[in-house]
Every structure is written in C-alpha cells, then in structure tokens.
Amino acid sequence: MIKYIDECKRIIENVMASEGHNIEHAAKLMTRTIERDGVIHVSGGHCHIYAMETFYRAGGLVPINPLLPHLFATAPRTQAYSDHIYEVEGIGTTVFEDQQTSANDCIILASIAGRTIPTIDIALAAKKRGIPIIALQSMAFSKCTTPKHSSGFFLNDVADVTVDLHIPYGDAIIELDGLSEKCCPVSSVIGFSIIQALVTQTVCNLAEAGLTPPVWVSSNLDKGDAINKTHISSMKGRVSCL
Numbered sequence: 001m002i003k004y005i006d007e008c009k010r011i012i013e014n015v016m017a018s019e020g021h022n023i024e025h026a027a028k029l030m031t032r033t034i035e036r037d038g039v040i041h042v043s044g045g046h047c048h049i050y051a052m053e054t055f056y057r058a059g060g061l062v063p064i065n066p067l068l069p070h071l072f073a074t075a076p077r078t079q080a081y082s083d084h085i086y087e088v089e090g091i092g093t094t095v096f097e098d099q100q101t102s103a104n105d106c107i108i109l110a111s112i113a114g115r116t117i118p119t120i121d122i123a124l125a126a127k128k129r130g131i132p133i134i135a136l137q138s139m140a141f142s143k144c145t146t147p148k149h150s151s152g153f154f155l156n157d158v159a160d161v162t163v164d165l166h167i168p169y170g171d172a173i174i175e176l177d178g179l180s181e182k183c184c185p186v187s188s189v190i191g192f193s194i195i196q197a198l199v200t201q202t203v204c205n206l207a208e209a210g211l212t213p214p215v216w217v218s219s220n221l222d223k224g225d226a227i228n229k230t231h232i233s234s235m236k237g238r239v240s241c242l
Helices: 002-018 021-037 049-054 078-087 091-097 117-130 187-210 224-233
Strands: 040-044 064-066 106-112 133-137 161-164 172-174 183-185
Touching: 002 021, 002 106, 002 161, 002 172, 002 187, 021 040, 021 106, 021 133, 021 161, 021 187, 040 049, 040 091, 040 117, 049 064, 049 106, 049 187, 078 187, 106 117, 106 187, 117 133, 133 187
Parallel strands: 040 064, 040 106, 106 133, 133 161
Antiparallel strands: 172 183
C-alpha cells in the first residue's frame, strides 16, 4: 500500500517539476475560454472517467461539457465495446459534432497512450472548428506503441498543448514476486491530480483578473442546491449533460 502511494507521489512530483509550463499554458487556454463565455469540453481517460471527474463536482468549474455518450462506457460487455467501438473511426467525430461548440471554446482530451481512435477523431474534429486542444498523455507510454488511427497521428500531434503525465508503459507500477505482470494502475490518480491542478490554476487566473470564477458547490450545503440551480440555468443548451 505504502509503495503504491510513494510511486504516485513520485510521478506527480515529476509531472509538476517538468510540466509546469505546459500546465500554465493549458490553464491560460481554459481561462481565456471562460473569459469569453465559452465552454471547456472534456473527453477520454479510461473511456470517460476523466470527463466525469471534471463535471458537476463541488469546487469544480461550471462551464465544462463532458462528452459522456453511453458508447464510451466500459460496461456492460466491456470486451465487446473495446473490440468494436474503440476500433472504429468516425464514432468520435459523430459524438463531437453533436455538441454545441463555438470558437471561444477549448477541449481537454485524455488518452494515456495517445492513440485511442475516438479521441483522435474528436481531436481532428475540434481542430477543424478552430477549437484549442489540451492533451493529457504519457509520452513514455506512447513511445512504446504505434498509432492506431489511419491518420498516423498520436494525440499530441494534433494538440495545441500537451501535458505529459509521465505514466509508465502499461500503466501498472507494482511488481510482486510470483506475478508475471505488474499490478495497480496509476493513470486515474495522476490524471485526476493534474486535471484538478488545471482547474485550480484556471480559478486563480480568473480571480487575479478580477473575475468571479464560476464553480459548483456541494449539494449537501444548506444553500447548495439553490446556488447550483442558478448555474444549471446559465448552462442549459450548452452542456449536453444538463
């Protein structure tokens, strides 16, 4: 248990030491989006859990549109979905084109290996619309693989800024005697930490500019529901999950 936590801390420290400039760049894109009344779209990361992490969370940014089609879910029948949905080009394009977007928006796309076909589809579709792309990807993982999309692109080839998550090839990090494969993935812990770092920096940027950052509050606060209902009303028609 302690070894896993120590390894996660080590990776996060490496990311913060080497990716500070990229994190600041990404947060500036997010800040500009909110200043211009745009929306931050989010997709990817173990199918779509990175998008879920950013949406409707206490303290999280309000103008976030998670791309959460049922097709991207890991259940039911995970293997069947993985063998078909994630191997077919065009599905990600359709998902993205179904969203309300504008040139004031930006998009965060997560793919640890940087080669998930629907994610590349979405990146290419966003690029066509002139929407800045923030990639969350592990370059160490990507360098050990080959592209799966017919374009020959990895996610970072399309992105405007890439935050390298420094996740090792294969994601799992713990080696145990008697086991031929490593166990315990780190992509969720690392990815969630960096996403929240991006949110934090964006909120700080907005506050420094004299703007009130639009953030959700906990529904368990006495006035939480009333505050959130105001936010929901302002985002109706712009965030597909509301």
